[in-house]
Amino acid sequence: MGGVFESLKTIDTSTLVDKVETNLIALLVENNLKVGDSIPKELELTQLLGVSRTVVREALLRLRLMGLIESKKKKGSVITSPDLVSILEKSMNPKILDDATLKEIFEMRLSLEIGMADFIMERVKPEDIRELRLIVAQEPEQPNNVLFEVNHEIAFHGKLYEITGNATMKKFQRMLLPIFDYVHTSGLLRTVPANNSFVAHRDLVDIIETGNSEMLRNGMRNHLENHFVSLFE
DSSP: OHHHHTTOOOOOOOOHHHHHHHHHHHHHHHTTOOTTOBOOOHHHHHHHHTSOHHHHHHHHHHHHHTTSEEEETTTEEEEOOOOHHHHHHTTOOGGGSOHHHHHHHHHHHHHHHHHTHHHHHHHOOHHHHHHHHHHHHTSOOOOTTSOOOHHHHHHHHHHHHHHHTOHHHHHHHHHHHHHHHHHHHTTOSOOOOOOTTOOOHHHHHHHHHHOOHHHHHHHHHHHTHHHHHHHOO
16 A cells, blocks of 8 residues: 555645745845845746736735835835844744743743853943943842842843844844743743852843953853753753
């Protein structure tokens, strides 16, 4: 029985619009088009691809939604540089993501914040230190086995993203805020034991002011230890 079906090929279930979308992207790449370059008109594309104008129009609409092209007066459709974070943001509603995906996104956030220590140490200014001091002054003392207050975390870590000077990182952090809040309030995180090496926000500010990148990475890792432990069961 198995031998009879071994010769059968997998059925291509992609629609004609799917195929045209793929071919359009390949066409743009093959012609080495850059940001700002015009793409062929709809009629020309229908002739090149051998499909109806309706199909081409639908495929072009998808490219616009992806941020790959946009319409310009007198130039028609032109290549653009997509805002990848904004595209992701449209599908980052925590209520429609499963628990496994939420945890993986949370892990990405933790890894990103530890990894940006070099940018912080290289670009921090005295006024940034003063602002961080003001932020931590508003925070109550917390025992080291309690998960952080979300509002305090957002204010402090948001300032760290700002210090990096990386606009994409800042957008990514803003995109993750609903995920961050949801994971903390959803019961996905476990209660964790006390961590004797806990590094608080105040300690991180001291490191940023007088330490180096390696010290900040280690400090950030210890600071976020409760998060890591609560994620990895």
